[in-house]
Amino acid sequence: MDTETVSPIPFLDLKAQQSRIGPALRARLDAVLAHGQYILGPEVAELEEKLAAFCGATHCVSVSSGTDALQIALMAENIGRGDAVFLPAFTYTATAEVPLLLGATPVFVDVDPSTFQIDLNSLQARIADVKRAGKLVPRAVIGVDLFGQPADWPAIRNIAAGAEMFTLDDCAQSFGAALGNERLGRAADATATSFFPSKPLGAYGDGGALFTESAERAALYRSLRTHGEGTTRYEVLRTGMNGRLDTMQAAVLLAKLDVFESEILRREAIARIYDTELAGLVETPARVPDSTSAWAVYSILLPNQAVRDSVQAALRDQKIASAVYYPRALHQQPAYAASHDGTKMPVAEELGARILALPIHPDLTDAQALRVAATIRAALAG
Template sequence: MSEPIAFLDLAAQQARIAPALRARLETVLSHCQFVLGPEVRALEQRLADYCAAAHCVGVSSGTDALQIAMMAEGIGRGDAVFLPAFTYTATAEVPLLLGATPVFVDVDPRTFQIDAEALRARIVAVRRAGRLRPRAIIGVDLFGQPAPWPALRAIAAEAGLFLLDDCAQSFGASLSGRRLGREADATAISFFPSKPLGGYGDGGALLTDDADRAALYRSLRTHGEGETRYEVIRTGVNGRLDTLQAAVLLAKLDVFDEELVLRERIARAYDAGLAECAVVPARVADSDSAWAVYSVLLADAHARDAAQMRLRAAGVPSAIYYPRPLHDQPAYRDHHDGSPLPVSENLSTRILALPIHPDLDEASVARVIAAFAQ
């Protein structure tokens, strides 16, 4: 059997950028400003410029980015935070950590993004029930594609809700010719190693056009400090970005646009090669994906199991994102109001992710397609 294909090949990427990466790391080792050093400020500026956002605040993880954004709005006990049921756990756990209640919303069966009409209905239902105060919407740019932002902005404006973009999986994606990062009141980014722009550990950032929010985020990420280090004016967190991670990200940003082109090329090859044996991902209209994940749909769980067996036998890895929707997770079941979320439940039984990364060569892509289609 041929050598196994890597689901994510960070070693190959590191080899490509090794000289620039080592130079940046050695600079940090020389100046020894390991937390919020000059590389963090440089990264913040580059990220803001890349997305045409007014402000960027580097933080310690994508999860902390979500938490700091919601802490800044005073979201807490008695508040309802609306979010998709089909996404990663961090989106739901942060409201609960702050005492708020996640309200799960079903998703579109083809794009996997939050269903705007289902969201409208959920907001109306929560208001009628009167138990919770609707306070925020979290739109998740799932798998690299944008959420339906024009609709989400309209709903948030009508309902008077804070709108947060969970862009953990989709930095580099665009909608209507504009990079994600300015679609909501604030945008949370993750630099977990598996993300399209990933560090060598945890890291994240917040983007906003609101100067007051940006100042508040900077205070909250550093224990709620004021003008000086030992002036504590609010309860904050230890959410600072390490300088070494910023240095890694600066090196990766130099090749990031090239990698997005390579990811798109692989996605199009999969589209063409798999269309007759699976449901390939639907493209969000007028958008470009960052292709953090390429997931197809099989007929049912049995067909998915069979596909995974074929792939494994050919040395091709696969993954299931996500085997359970959030409202069915043990940690969240008691917080769900029992509303049916059939699309999210169905997707979890049929979805399968295939390898996609910029160092996946044409021969490996062909192997994936052949193994899947046999």
């Protein structure tokens, strides 16, 4: 195909989505400009109510980012120095940096080679390692619903209960996904999500939310997101942070929430096209049993890094965007070298050399998805 005539296929197309929801989006933003309540305006409370209803959670507390959601959740449990927080080695850095910021120690766990979710046998082994060493107290497990699919939350909860640990669902990539007949939001003691623009439900800037079934936790989250305030603005009960969601971002999210369910269905349709067209050529994503994915990321596995790099180059030649999530496991990152005990994570270490994410968003056409697959097919044949 002549690269001079082909049109680009972006990894994410927020302009197309904005065009599609433009009138509703502008109406929402104009309403905020009219009332002028840019911090904790009425749209924030409306969004929290609708997000909770969407996923079936009792309480939703909106915050300024997915990272701040993780931090507030751990701050509320008084997790800090001397505490071990278990989390997968193959995920974004925010999951690991938050425990360190609070003085706790991230303990890395390997991931399942098929679903890339936290490996349960590795989790149990790592908990046993920490208990045997006796230097840290096991306090929390952060399960990450990676790429849009849910982790095995019933099993994670059982393992955590045996060690009396708090469970936190890092649902940054997977709001809208379901495990069994329930959407994520109630699977752990607390659930944190992100509204970064690239997420399935994304704002036009940073944003996030916390979900919980506990009224006490919800009240504590609201205090912590607003400098630890009490019943009045100038009653300071605890050390908190400035972690509120802006009203303008809430307005954007409300407009997007109206079409969110249909967008999840569209992402699933694109994933099925890739599944069919790439079957037998690459390792396509394995589905978590009894689940529905939000398809934040569709990642294939190639045999090795050389093949991955050549396929990515072929996509680039045809003006097709792709990405590598993630090129290096967290325990291999310089920032975490001092806190890692040296345990090998063979699956997480190998994935970075083989993984490649393809475009998947609700405004991707069938023809574009077929073109992506055809380009991969040609690259592997050549």
